[in-house]
């Protein structure tokens with residue numbers, strides 16, 4: 001009995017698929033001559049504050065407009081009784097605050113209430129920390145009651161999930177805090193603050209509410225479940241903070257990292273570039289608090305073991321939205337931002353102001369920054385004209401920093417063809433390519449990198465996703481196409497040194513762009529099929545490419561390859577083969593290692609498949625489609641059936657005979 005056959009039949013039965021494959025496809029894998037190294041950075045993540053990915057998402061803050069700095073100062077707040085807005089607060093760059101006074105009419109209540117981002121999510125028995133800067137401007141003592149509430153309840157009384165008091169007794173601004181446990185889970189709660197009738201006048205500023213259990217345990221931390229999803233991707237590189245938000249809808253709203261570091265209370269507000277992007281999905285309350293700023297990004301990269309890869313403005317606003325550019329001869333402040341960022345990340349606090357900011361924030365050791373991207377999706381001669389200036393000064397001062405340039409917003413065409421030679425001329429280290437393309441493009445792109453020049457910059461596949469024709473959601477079929485294409489990235493790891501799917505996050509009520517890797521509401525999340533594909537690659541990355549061919553050619557979904565795609569890697573003493581079958585027929589594969597099948601070996605197989613190609617995971621059914629791993633003994637690799645529309649990873653954890 002051929003155990004391989006039995007094993008694969010077991011897997012197929014588990015999939016509800018009848019193996020009926022006819023033609024044998026022989027994959028030749030050369031283990032004796034490993035090819036290129038696969039860098040640590042090969043599979044990473046790209047984070048952008050789009051779809052409420054940061055404020056309202058990954059950033060743990062639950063209060064919207066906590067510093068009253070939105071252009072409409074009380075956006076997100078409802079006030080009642082005697083509440084007045086003032087603008088001479090203690091934080092220079094966030095000067096607004098509110099003054100609360102008891103109403104003369106005994107029947108009236110003074111207070112304010114925050115709506116959060118699409119409501120505030122409270123989890124049963126979770127603890128929340130409220131912090132507020134406050135003072136009693138005219139002396140005396142003030143008492144405020146802080147309540148976590150569910151105003152939407154149909155019950156007789158509004159549900160108070162928990163409450164606590166704070167007493168303010170100083171004429172000077174001070175930070176106060178209280179802890180509240182939520183008695184229940186509510187997806188769309190509110191935060192309410194009531195002024196006690198016996199109180200003196202009180203000023204409140206920077207009213208902030210976080211779960212005590214953040215990802216890293218920090219007071220200014222990240223939402224745990226979302227950050228964990230990222231960690232579980234085992235990313236090798238972390239690109240941030242965008243995307244188009246780096247560029248800004250106009251230069252004034254570009255991401256300015258210097259505004260995103262230092263005490264959170266004094267980080268100025270920035271309008272999010274995605275606020276105005278689409279009038280058909282408009283979110284007028286989309287601003288960046290910068291609470292999740294560059295220090296937090298660097299820390300997160302360190303905590304998840306990824307190389308930080310910041311992107312900074314090249315002095316061009318988003319070219320889709322504006323022709324507002326910084327003149328080349330006035331570019332120095334932008335270049336200084338780049339140079340100072342390198343110091344912020346790597347510099348000596350005793351010698352550099354920005355390195356000292358890092359140290360003062362709690363990280364005296366350097367972050368060991370190695371990569372810096374200058375510009376996002378730029379195009380036209382205006383880009384190299386500016387990039388050149390950055391390259392010169394960065395190279396002169398920091399020759400070890402790898403610089404990443406852009407090939408524009410398209411996967412090919414005029415802008416792309418113009419920029420690649422320019423990037424070569426400028427000798428950038430990597431060129432960032434973006435492709436949000438349909439199934440057809442992915443099917444035809446299996447050999448994209450096989451024939452790229454190996455001289456000059458390497459490739460960073462910085463943003464990509466399969467956008468299904470007429471199916472712009474995270475269905476299984478899109479993920480399958482991404483998996484297929486990724487085998488071609490892996491095979492070309494000598495050239496493609498980094499790849500990051502995009503975008504990462506989307507709030508189910510606040511998205512502007514889809515598909516995305518992880519969706520969430522205020523209390524729950526789900527990982528999409530595309531997420532699982534990323535995870536399958538990153539957790540089976542290996543250290544070296546193993547040459548894998550069929551009839552002497554790479555297996556890249558070509559016309560004569562029956563929808564098969566494959567790559568192989570060496571990981572320690574293991575070999576890992578990734579095979580995708582995009583055809584609608586099962587395909588029979590024979591794995592030959594240096595000309596021979598493996599006989600009597602231990603094997604692990606991870607299978608990713610859905611009978612329904614349009615199906616997707618959801619909040620209601622978060623793990624409808626996910627990979628399954630089988631382990632067993634395999635008598636011969638001569639005969640493996642890859643079911644139709646399936647991504648399969650075959651691991652040979654040990655290269656030794658186990659059955660005699």
Ligand code: AHR
Pocket residue numbers: 048050242243244245376377409434463502503513
């Ligand atoms: O990922 C969404 C957007 O796509 C990014 O901001 C931009 O770089 C690209 O156009």
